[in-house]
Amino acid sequence: MALTTIAQPILLGATALAALYLIARGIYLYFFHPLARYPGPFLAKFTDLYGAYHALRGDIHLDMWRCHQKYGDHVRYGPNKLTFNTADGLRDIYSNSALGKIVKSDSYEPLVHRAPNTLTIRGGKEHARRRRIMSQGVSEKAQRGYEDRVVSHILNLCNAVFPVPQTNSTIPTKEEASQWSEPLDMSEWCYYLSFDIMADVVFSAKYNLLTSPKFRYVTSCIDASNVRMSVLIQAPWIARLPIKLDKKIFRSAIQARNRFVKFVSRVVGDRLKKQAAASELASKEIELAQDDPVNEINGDVFSNLAAAKDPETGEGFAVNEIAAESTTLIVAGSDTTSTAFASILFYLADNKSAYEKAAAEVRSKFSSREEIFMGPALASCTYLKACVDEAMRMSPPVGLALWREVISPGGMVLDKTENIPAGTHVGVPLYSIHHSDKYYDSPFEYKPERWLEDDGTGSIERGRSVFNPFSLGMRGCLGKGLANTEMMLTLATLLWTGDFKFAGGEKGLVGRGGSGEFKDVLGRQRKNEYQLFDHVTSQKMGPWLQFKARGV
Numbered sequence: 001m002a003l004t005t006i007a008q009p010i011l012l013g014a015t016a017l018a019a020l021y022l023i024a025r026g027i028y029l030y031f032f033h034p035l036a037r038y039p040g041p042f043l044a045k046f047t048d049l050y051g052a053y054h055a056l057r058g059d060i061h062l063d064m065w066r067c068h069q070k071y072g073d074h075v076r077y078g079p080n081k082l083t084f085n086t087a088d089g090l091r092d093i094y095s096n097s098a099l100g101k102i103v104k105s106d107s108y109e110p111l112v113h114r115a116p117n118t119l120t121i122r123g124g125k126e127h128a129r130r131r132r133i134m135s136q137g138v139s140e141k142a143q144r145g146y147e148d149r150v151v152s153h154i155l156n157l158c159n160a161v162f163p164v165p166q167t168n169s170t171i172p173t174k175e176e177a178s179q180w181s182e183p184l185d186m187s188e189w190c191y192y193l194s195f196d197i198m199a200d201v202v203f204s205a206k207y208n209l210l211t212s213p214k215f216r217y218v219t220s221c222i223d224a225s226n227v228r229m230s231v232l233i234q235a236p237w238i239a240r241l242p243i244k245l246d247k248k249i250f251r252s253a254i255q256a257r258n259r260f261v262k263f264v265s266r267v268v269g270d271r272l273k274k275q276a277a278a279s280e281l282a283s284k285e286i287e288l289a290q291d292d293p294v295n296e297i298n299g300d301v302f303s304n305l306a307a308a309k310d311p312e313t314g315e316g317f318a319v320n321e322i323a324a325e326s327t328t329l330i331v332a333g334s335d336t337t338s339t340a341f342a343s344i345l346f347y348l349a350d351n352k353s354a355y356e357k358a359a360a361e362v363r364s365k366f367s368s369r370e371e372i373f374m375g376p377a378l379a380s381c382t383y384l385k386a387c388v389d390e391a392m393r394m395s396p397p398v399g400l401a402l403w404r405e406v407i408s409p410g411g412m413v414l415d416k417t418e419n420i421p422a423g424t425h426v427g428v429p430l431y432s433i434h435h436s437d438k439y440y441d442s443p444f445e446y447k448p449e450r451w452l453e454d455d456g457t458g459s460i461e462r463g464r465s466v467f468n469p470f471s472l473g474m475r476g477c478l479g480k481g482l483a484n485t486e487m488m489l490t491l492a493t494l495l496w497t498g499d500f501k502f503a504g505g506e507k508g509l510v511g512r513g514g515s516g517e518f519k520d521v522l523g524r525q526r527k528n529e530y531q532l533f534d535h536v537t538s539q540k541m542g543p544w545l546q547f548k549a550r551g552v
């Protein structure tokens with residue numbers, strides 16, 4: 001009784017103090033904060049939970065676009081966050097001219113597993129050192145060494161999707177060539193392809209998701225875990241709350257992450273064993289047969305990173321760094337590329353004229369499928385490349401603003417606006433700027449020609465100035481070259497081998513805007529747009545396609 005009499009006033013006092021604090025903070029954030037003058041959603045002025053909510057829904061890329069439509073070029077998207085929708089803003093924040101003044105924001109912290117890596121490290125000399133070494137692992141020269149592996153998985157995809165088994169020597173009869181496959185959910189098949197490629201290219205690991213269901217669960221683990229990550233990136237403090245809210249809300253996402261970490265540890269362990277076996281044989285000067293499995297590790301990213309030296313210091317990576325960085329490459333390079341594959345297939349299936357031009361181009365450049373490799377013929381498929389770029393403009397695999405923090409002690413001028421104070425988190429939402437009518441004529445139309453034919457007003461250059469599906473500068477994508485090669489090789493091979501079209505009925509509508517639950521959602525209402533769900537990287541459904549081989 002006595003305890004209750006004492007506790008009650010203490011509790012009341014504490015509640016009153018907390019309420020007073022919240023009111024005072026609210027007044028400060030709304031009226032006196034250095035970003036108070038910028039327009040934006042009302043709730044975002046007070047809490048990062050606004051962005052976290054949209055990350056959870058997977059529509060943060062659309063919400064950022066909607067905000068720029070409503071409030072203009074500069075939007076306050078969190079108490080301490082500002083997004084820009086201009087070419088100057090993009091250059092000021094992400095190009096190398098920002099080095100030393102802007103770093104990756106601490107919102108990447110939740111992505112860190114054990115120690116920061118090239119993707120998550122905030123910036124500075126340590127990032128530059130890692131990047132110098134990493135870039136040797138994915139250089140153009142290194143890519144040539146991976147090409148056979150990439151092509152072998154693309155052929156596995158062809159075997160899986162075309163009804164007539166394809167081999168280098170099998171030419172389908174006319175009758176066989178007229179058979180369409182069962183409808184296939186390409187969001188899944190594209191994921192299997194990109195994962196198989198990355199696991200093989202990076203670790204010489206053959207998990208063969210394309211040919212066997214055993215390890216397909218891994219892609220769902222990455223997706224489930226990314227939903228949680230995307231929320232924490234917007235509001236990293238959730239993970240630090242003493243009541244462990246994060247663990248309660250995202251129990252299954254955490255389980256998925258743990259399952260993925262276990263899988264990757266196994267991949268890394270297997271690769272290290274192969275490395276040890278190869279070193280032992282080398283030390284005994286045992287000459288290996290050409291087809292000895294130990295040979296297969298030669299020339300993968302892991303071995304290239306083991307051999308790479310920082311040109312400035314002459315030092316290489318330690319073994320644990322190679323393992324961690326290689327793992328990052330698998331995560332960074334598989335779901336992004338799979339989204340790009342799926343969206344290119346969607347837009348080609350949906351745009352007859354683009355499809356026909358791209359197919360005619362590929363079929364005229366190569367007289368057999370075995371000729372499709374990196375080189376001048378593939379590089380001359382400029383229409384196909386424009387189709388790839390246009391799909392990445394319309395539905396960029398990473399569509400939200402990638403947060404950076406101003407660290408310049410006196411703040412800095414961004415986008416010719418007033419001084420942005422140090423400590424502010426800034427970014428340019430990719431989906432939003434890719435759909436700005438300041439830079440693109442009819443921004444919601446899929447028009448590969450926009451990259452090839454100038455309208456006489458500098459339209460190509462204007463479009464290029466804000467086209468950044470891989471981001472820019474020192475923190476831009478390290479795998480851009482490899483991803484572009486994968487996309488071009490895959491598309492060329494598919495179009496050479498046969499044709500594809502949307503499945504009929506309900507399945508054929510999956511992934512498309514404008515129907516069902518998307519009908520009245522601003523940003524999802526357009527029938528010609530492939531719908532993505534942005535959770536750090538994007539998740540997707542469909543397109544469901546049918547394939548048939550070409551009767552050559």
Ligand code: HEM
Pocket residue numbers: 118119120131138328329330332333334336337340397398402469470471474475476477478479480482483
């Ligand atoms: C179409 C496919 C891809 C897209 C759209 C894409 C997009 C991006 C974007 C937007 C960033 C910047 C991320 C940020 O600022 O937080 C990035 C960074 C990165 N990407 Fe990619 N990526 C793709 C494929 C790949 C591939 C295949 C690899 C691996 C070989 C890769 C490895 C990386 C790495 C290591 C970084 C961090 C670079 C750094 O911070 O220095 N990406 N990517």
